Amino acid sequence: MSLKPWREIAVPHEDVLKGTFQQAEFAADLSRVHGGTAREEYQNPVRFFERTFITEGMRLLLDSVVRRLAGKGGDPVIQLQTAFGGGKTHTMLAVYHLAKGEVPAGDLPGVPPILDAAGVTELPRARVAVLDGVDLLGLAGKPRVHEGCTVHTLWGELAWQLGGEAGYARVREADETGTAPGKAELAQLLAAHAPCVILVDELVRYVSQFEEGKALSGGTFDANLSFVQALTEALKAVPTAVMLASLPESEKEAGSERGVRALATLAHYFGRVQALWKPVATEEAFEIVRRRLFASIGDRQAAEAVCRAFADHYLGNRQEFPQETQEGRYLDRLIRAYPIHPEVFDRLYEDWSSLENFQRTRGVLKLMAKIIHRLWQDGNNDLLILPGSLPLYDVDVRNEAIYYLPQGWDPVIERDVDGERSEPWEIENRDPRLGGVQACRRVARTIFLGSAPHSVQLGANQLVRGLEQERVLLGVAQPGQPLGVFKDALSRLTDRLHYLNHAQNRYWFDTRPNLRREMEERKRRFHEREDVFPTIRDRLQRQFATGVFGGIHVFTASGDVPDDWLLRLVVLPPDAAFSKSGKSPALEHASEILRKRGEQPRFKQNRLIFLAADQDSVLRLKDLVRSYLAWRSIVEDYRDNRLVLDNLMARQAQESLAQAEKTVGQAIRETYKWLLVPGQEALPGRGLSEVQWQALSLNAGAPNWSQEIERVLKENELLITVWAPIHLARMLREWFWKDGVKEAPALNVWQQSCQQLYLPRLKDDGVFRDALVSGSDSRDFFGFAQGKEGDRYLGFSFGKRYAPILDASLLLIEPQTAAAYEEAQRLAEEGSRVPYKPDETGTTASGSGVSPRVVEDVAKGGGQAGWIVPKKRFYGRIMLDPVTAKKQFADVVDEVLQHFTVRPGIAVKIVIEIEADAPAGFDHDMQRTVRENCAVLRFESAEFEAGE
Known part of the structure; x- marks a missing residue:
């Protein structure tokens, strides 16, 4: 049993009530008002509101309805009980006249303050549907005819009231078959006729007519309950649709067993909460x-x-x-x-x-x-x-x-x-x-x-x-x-x-x-750019770990954001906030940084990602920061004996400062929620599109902000941290291997991806190199060369595991071109092994072609007709300067070793010998350090010897 408020049980004495006037109410009938046959005091909106005392409960309800119809929030489903101030039917009539809009809402007595509180200047006229269970009792077994449209069910009646024949057409099949329409269908119906209000009264009375397992023209017991459930869910999806429904307060009022079951089910769908209360004693x-x-x-x-x-x-x-x-x-x-x-x-x-x-x-x-x-x-x-x-x-x-x-x-x-x-x-x-x-x-x-x-x-x-x-x-x-x-x-x-x-x-x-007034007065001392913004910047900088970004720039001027190959996050100042609706200062500010570095054009545009504040939250953040600064100044003045506080107030100031600091930290996370990512589309035959911005919302509750930013970018494929070679090959075919060009400088490919907004955005060049290595042992993606002389590729590799050096000489070769070149190499190598016996035509006795350079080499060497013996072993020795050994060895690797390592099938062995002589002898600490380091570096031998 639901609990009754005191006013329904206890009646005050007449002298306590003296001075109040409550005009006796005649029975209000929602259906008669909807049909236009009610008495003047109920039918006329102005007369009705003149007679209506808007209680606090009714004000809150009308406030919710006003906000809902204006698209500013409000509850999609509101349940009325008879204990709700003003009576359920009276409240529904207030909503009916307010939503119907036959008289401007501002002209209805008592309504303007509600509109003002909700921030609504003009309430849109809404379509109103009234489903009165008592008035519709006959619908369960006998269809209703509305101007040539025959309605069988509650959902058919609802659709017809909202949209006439067009509205009914949306649920015609469900109505004629007595099956409840789905949430999506109802949502479409509501959206097509929004803003709209649905007033439901005596629904338990209507539903309890249906016997379980027995179908009537109005559907079945379960079908009607399913319709209510789907309708409540559909209302949530339409921001300018609202339903008010009344249910009995007790199971006793519900009547039959079916009525009790219907009440329990409907109460659940309407979000009804059963109240529980506790006892007290009296003297x-x-x-x-x-x-x-x-x-x-x-x-x-x-x-x-x-x-x-x-x-x-x-x-x-x-x-x-x-x-x-x-x-x-x-x-x-x-x-x-x-x-x-x-x-x-x-x-x-x-x-x-x-x-x-x-x-x-x-x-x-x-x-x-x-x-x-x-x-x-x-x-x-x-x-x-x-x-x-x-x-x-x-x-x-x-x-x-x-x-x-x-x-x-x-x-x-x-x-x-x-x-x-x-x-x-x-x-x-x-x-x-x-x-x-x-x-x-x-x-x-x-x-x-x-x-x-x-x-x-x-x-x-x-x-x-x-x-x-x-x-x-x-x-x-x-x-x-x-x-x-x-x-x-x-x-x-x-x-x-x-x-x-x-x-x-x-x-x-x-x-x-209390100290709050002192704090409020001190808030006025702190100015936006001199105090508030620096505080926000400092707190933001403490929030970030570098993560995927090579640099994070908080409130940084365009000229101070480097134009290089590192991925950078640019955090925009609070006055460059973002809003999804209307003109956004954030996009203007971000576009300026994207275009220029100071007065110079910016080239590596695909290296910048922006973080912006939410425009609706900036004012609150600024106010919270001022409060924090005010509390901090109070605590500092107390510590420096510039302010006298008793122990209680001093403790309150400390606690308030701690709370303000915590609140500011959370507010910053909630305010800086928008990632702004630039991009472009390359349109065939029309060049590049304008810069397009994607705005992505961050989860303020994520424990690690940098990881949250990385997660959002990766999930939306706006940042690549692992790149499959198939995607690299596709990009090469689309943008680099075209118009007769069959190879592309790898370094240029990487640099173009950093510059062009229409290309994939890679985390760093390591991702690019990993894609190269991953695709090197396949013949499907690309071949490699460390340069090109004429038609000859230097350091050619195709279909073999390869660890290329990303420099200006590295070429990425189109697969078919690489395969053809490899075949030509193979034929040339086979031709170099046949006996050499030139004839008058300059060919071998067997008819196989031989490179003119091979012929020339044989002739110069005084060779005779026979096998050409290739050189199979190389040995080189160099003395390194101990001071510049590191640079010299790097030069040896680049200029000599690389020519062997880039060619498959060449085994290279490198042995380093170190000899050091100390006439005075090596001290103990040096010996220990060198031995330990040699052990870590896995030297085959490392010994100190006594001199002669």
Whole structure:
């Protein structure tokens, strides 16, 4: 059974309600309004809103609907219960008239403030579909005819109401067969007719008609439930579509067994949360006050269920609440104090009654009468009247409370506790998660009620001030609401409010401003470019490890970003932020750096990747940095004796600085979320396209930022760290082996990939070399040569494992050309081994051609006809200068050894001999060092000998 709020169970006395006026409502009928046959006060939008008191609950709902229809967020599916302030049908009518747009929303009484709060200047007219389960009861077994269009099912009716015949055509087959359409089909239907609102009432009544296993023209029981599930999912995919649906509060109201099952299933689909609540105890004085303020408790069983739910809630979260809530007698206190929470009485009787002019009973009665009057008038839907329920935004309630306090409390309440101009109200307006349960206002009210009298009595010298967190939670928490929301609100208030103090897990208000006001005033000292940007730059630089980048340049001018072969990440300043919608300063700034290095053109454009801030988050980051700098200056001034603080305030300053530093670090990660990667397309016959930018979002929660950037680039194939030779060969064929050119300088290929935005972006030249080595033993990709003389390739290699040196002489040869050259070499080599006996035609006796150079060599050597004997062994010896040995040996490798190693089938043996003579002898340390190093380098022998 769902729990009922106090106002549905407890009825206040007439004198408590005196001064309010609630005009008796006639039965509102949503279907009649939709059909145009309702009474004037419901049919006419202006008349309807003139009669409607927009409660806080209704305001929040209309706010969500307005945001949804305007494409600014809001919930896609909203479930209404009869406990929702203003009545479910009345609320649906408000949404109906607001969305229908027959009268501009700004002309409807009470609506403009909602539009202003949502930041909507003009609400678009929406298509409205009304699915009234009672009105549609006959549809289950008998189709409806709409202007030549016959509708059989709920989804057919929905489609027809949204789009007429065109809309119905989208679900015609599903409607005629009684099978539920899928999520995708419904999403398309909604998107085609968005913005749109779907109002669903008495759905359980309609669905419970269908017997399981029996098909009617309106479908089956399961088909209708499947339709609802698909519809709720489809609504999430359409940002300007919203559905409001009402369900019974209890299984008893659901009726039959099928109705109970339908209720449970529909409640699940609509995201319904079953509330749980906990018990409290009451003294005799509680009963006196309750009897004086309330005429009756209409449903004692329902009241006891609420109290028991509270008690269970406290027991189930025993670590979060005071110890007394774990005792069995606390349930009795709850029941006896109902509908007022015992904590309200405890604070009034234990704390407020200690004030000199606060009368123990009369003062409680007077204050509570004003509180209950306002809560009743505002449609408060809390299960009990808690400390967090106190309507301190109301002038009468506020004046009654501060009447017993000294001067100075009015600005405390107005700024830090309650009211439309208060900070808690502002925080909730910006954060729907907190605003949905009024978490900040409820926390602030609770702290005010529990701390104001103590601050008056003992002032700054009070040893124990304020409320512990567990008692704050006791004053705000209701069964079914997550405690984490209120903890977050408490943390947010501690960080933002001017009069709220915090120490040793206790919280209290005081009329003296806390350090926050000092911090806010100091924030104005810090300027954007002189203070804020350098701080952000310093924090950014600490965030990065180099990783795949040869350099990371944070807020660096174009002329200071090198134009070389290294991959570089350029982090743009905050004022060059990126936005996916509209003109982006980031792209202009990045384009300028991409085009030029200072005043010179930039050539290695494919070496730059950019990181930019999110334009929507920059203002918040700047503000957080200013707060951090302000807290740091306060702590530094205190340490240098330029600022006098008591121990409590000094500790608060240290804690605030630590929190601000942590918050800035997280905000930087959340703000700098856009990778901007330039690219171009080569269009056949039309040259190169304009530079095209890809914007990729980073995960702010990734533990290593550099690795996250590398992951995003690799997953989107914008950075290559491992390159298959097949891709290199394809690039060579497309861009280098064409127009009769059959070989390409490897170094030029690598350098072009660094320069041209239409070519693949490699991490470094090591990736390029690895691709060359990987493809060297295949005949499918490319051949190699270390240069070319005329038609002859020097150091030719094809289809054999090869470790090329990436220099200006290295050539990459097209495979067919390499194969043909290899065959020519083979034929020439075979021809060099036949007996040489020239005839008059200059050919061998066998008719095989011989190189003229071979003939010439034989003639010069006085050779006679016979076999040409090739030279098969080479031996060379060189003495190296000990001082320049390293350079000399490198020259030997480049100029001599390379000619042997690049040719397959040549075995090369290199032996290094070292002789060192020391007339005075080698000392012990040198001998030990040389022996150890020789052992590491695997010398075959390394011995020191005694001299003669």
